[in-house]
Amino acid sequence: MIKEKKNSDPKSKDKNQAPIIEIKNLHKTFGKDNKVLQGVNLTVNKGEDLVILGRSGSGKSVTIKCIVGLINPDKGEIKVFDENILNLSKSELNKMRVKIGFLFQSAALYDSMSVRENLAFTLRAHKRDLTADEVENEVIEALENVGLSDAIDKMPAELSGGMRKRIGLARTLILKPEIILYDEPTTGLDTITSREISELILDIKHKQKTSSIIITHDMACAKLTADRIMVLKDGKIHAEGTYEELEKDEDEWVRSFFE
Amino acid sequence: MILSLKNTFAQIGNATLFASRFFKELIVPPYEAKEFLKQCYIIGYKSFPLVAITGFIMGLVLTIQSRPTLVTFGAESWLPGMVALSLIREIAPVITALICAGKISSGIGAELGSMKVTEQIDAMEVSAINPYNYLVVTRILACTLMVPILVIFADAIGLVGGYAGINIKGDVNFYRYLSQIIQSLEFSDLIPATIKTFFFGFFIGMIGCFKGFNAANGTESVGRAANSAVVTASLSIFIIDMIAVQLTDLIY
Ligand SMILES: Nc1ncnc2c1ncn2[C@@H]1O[C@H](COP(=O)(O)OP(=O)(O)OP(=O)(O)O)[C@@H](O)[C@H]1O
Ligand SMILES: [Mg+2]
Numbered sequence: 001m002i003k004e005k006k007n008s009d010p011k012s013k014d015k016n017q018a019p020i021i022e023i024k025n026l027h028k029t030f031g032k033d034n035k036v037l038q039g040v041n042l043t044v045n046k047g048e049d050l051v052i053l054g055r056s057g058s059g060k061s062v063t064i065k066c067i068v069g070l071i072n073p074d075k076g077e078i079k080v081f082d083e084n085i086l087n088l089s090k091s092e093l094n095k096m097r098v099k100i101g102f103l104f105q106s107a108a109l110y111d112s113m114s115v116r117e118n119l120a121f122t123l124r125a126h127k128r129d130l131t132a133d134e135v136e137n138e139v140i141e142a143l144e145n146v147g148l149s150d151a152i153d154k155m156p157a158e159l160s161g162g163m164r165k166r167i168g169l170a171r172t173l174i175l176k177p178e179i180i181l182y183d184e185p186t187t188g189l190d191t192i193t194s195r196e197i198s199e200l201i202l203d204i205k206h207k208q209k210t211s212s213i214i215i216t217h218d219m220a221c222a223k224l225t226a227d228r229i230m231v232l233k234d235g236k237i238h239a240e241g242t243y244e245e246l247e248k249d250e251d252e253w254v255r256s257f258f259e
Numbered sequence: 260m261i262l263s264l265k266n267t268f269a270q271i272g273n274a275t276l277f278a279s280r281f282f283k284e285l286i287v288p289p290y291e292a293k294e295f296l297k298q299c300y301i302i303g304y305k306s307f308p309l310v311a312i313t314g315f316i317m318g319l320v321l322t323i324q325s326r327p328t329l330v331t332f333g334a335e336s337w338l339p340g341m342v343a344l345s346l347i348r349e350i351a352p353v354i355t356a357l358i359c360a361g362k363i364s365s366g367i368g369a370e371l372g373s374m375k376v377t378e379q380i381d382a383m384e385v386s387a388i389n390p391y392n393y394l395v396v397t398r399i400l401a402c403t404l405m406v407p408i409l410v411i412f413a414d415a416i417g418l419v420g421g422y423a424g425i426n427i428k429g430d431v432n433f434y435r436y437l438s439q440i441i442q443s444l445e446f447s448d449l450i451p452a453t454i455k456t457f458f459f460g461f462f463i464g465m466i467g468c469f470k471g472f473n474a475a476n477g478t479e480s481v482g483r484a485a486n487s488a489v490v491t492a493s494l495s496i497f498i499i500d501m502i503a504v505q506l507t508d509l510i511y
Pocket of ligand 1: 057
C-alpha cells in the first residue's frame with residue numbers, strides 16, 4: 001500500500017527544476033532470497049532534508065549506499081544532479097562522490113590516523129596543491145564547525161561515540177559537499193548530544209545550502225530536521241509526508257514510529 | 260569436495276585479478292610515497308630483531324647438526340662451506356619468508372580486514388580516495404622490497420651463527436671461516452636465491468592484502484582473514500621455492 005503524494009509537500013510543488021536525487025524502481029537482492037529493496041522510488045529536492053524511517057534491516061543503509069555506488073543495485077535508476085550514476089565511469093563516479101558527503105553509521109574513522117590526519121588525508125587527496133598551512137587551517141575550521149577543535153591530536157580510539165560521529169561529520173564536511181547522506185547520525189547517543197547533532201545538521205543545511213537524506217530512528221532528530229519523511233517497509237516506500245502528517249496517519253504501523 | 264575445489268579455483272582466479280591490478284595501479288599516479296615509506300618501516304625495520312634471532316639460531320643449529328655427519332666422512336673442514344651453501348641457497352630465504360608470512364602477512368590481513376569490517380575502506384571509496392592504491396599497492400611494494408633485504412640480513416646473521424657453532428667444538432679463525440665460505444660459494448648461488456625472495460615478498464604482501472581486502476562482514480572474519488593469510492602465504496612460499504629450484508636446476 002503506497003500512499004499517493006496527497007496534498008503534501010508545498011516545497012516540491014513550487015520547484016520546477018529537476019530534483020537533486022531521483023531514485024526510480026530500485027531493486028537489490030542479497031544472496032539467493034534476501035530481497036532487501038523491491039522497487040524504491042524517492043526524490044530529494046534542492047535544499048531539502050529528507051528523513052527515511054524504517055525498521056532495522058529494512059534496507060535504509062543499502063539504499064543510500066547505492067546512491068554513492070558502494071553497492072550495485074540489481075535494477076533501477078539513480079540520478080544525482082541529473083546524471084545516472086549507474087552509467088558513470090570510475091573517474092566520473094569519483095568526481096560525483098566528492099560532491100556527496102557520506103556519514104557512516106559507524107563513523108568509520110581511520111583508526112591508524114589521528115583526528116587531524118583523518119581530515120587532512122581526505123582533504124589532501126583532492127587538493128594536492130594546498131600548502132601544509134592551508135590544510136591545517138581547513139582542518140581547524142572543519143573541527144570548529146562541529147565544536148571539537150580540542151580533539152585535533154586525539155586518536156579515534158580515545159574518542160567517545162558522540163565525538164566520533166562529530167569527527168566523522170567534520171571529515172565529511174571538509175570537502176564541502178552539496179549533498180550529505182547521514183546514516184543514523186544520532187543513534188547510540190544521549191538525548192542532549194543527539195539534539196546537538198540534530199541542530200548541527202540544521203545548521204549545516206542553512207550555512208552550506210546542502211540537500212540531505214537522513215536515516216534515523218530518533219524521532220526528535222526527525223522532527224527537528226525533516227522537511228519530508230519517507231517510511232521504508234518491505235523494500236518499498238510505504239508512506240510519505242511531513243512529520244505532522246505522518247504523526248496523524250491512518251495507518252497504525254506508521255503512527256507507531258511516532259509514539 | 261567438488262564445491263571446495265571450485266571455491267579454491269575461484270579464489271585463485273580472484274587473487275590473480277587482484278594481483279594484476281597491482282601492476283596496473285603501480286604505474287598510475289597518485290603515488291603514495293609517504294605511506295610506502297611508513298610500510299617499509301613497519302614491515303622491514305620492525306622485523307629485523309625477529310629475523311636476527313631466527314637467523315642466528317638457524318646458522319648455529321645447522322652447524323651443530325651437520326658436524327657429526329661430516330666428521331664420519333672425515334670432511335670436517337667442509338663444514339663452513341656446506342653450512343653457507345645450505346643457508347644462502349635454501350634455509351635462510353625459506354625460513355625468513357615463513358617468518359614474514361607469520362608476522363607480516365597476518366598483520367596486513369588483520370589490519371585491512373578490520374578496516375574493511377569497520378567500513379574504513381568504504382569510507383575511502385566514498386571520499387573518492389582509491390583504497391587499493393593507498394593501502395594495497397604500498398604494502399605489496401614494501402613487502403616485495405623489504406623481504407629480500409631481510410633475507411640478506413638473515414644470511415649474514417646466519418653465517419655469524421654458523422661461526423659460533425663451529426667454535427663450540429674447535430677453533431677456527433673468523434677470517435679463515437670467511438675465506439672458506441667465499442671459496443665454496445659461487446656467484447650463481449646468490450642470484451637465483453635472491454631472485455626468489457622478491458617473489459616471496461610479493462606473495463606475502465599480496466596474499467595478506469587480498470585476504471584482508473576481501474574479508475566478509477562481521478568481526479570474526481578479521482581473525483579468519485589473518486589466519487588464512489598465514490596459511491596461504493606459507494603454502495605459496497613452498498610452491499614458489501619448488502618452482503625456483505626446478506628452474507635453477509634447468510638453467511645451471
Ligand atoms: N554487503 C552486504 N552483503 C549482504 N547483505 C547485506 C549487505 N548489506 C546489507 N545486507 C543485508 O541487507 C539488509 C538491510 O540492511 P541495512 O543495513 O540496509 O539495514 P538498515 O535499514 O540500515 O538497518 P539498521 O537500522 O539496523 O541500520 C539486511 O538484511 C542485511 O543483512
Ligand atoms: Mg543501517
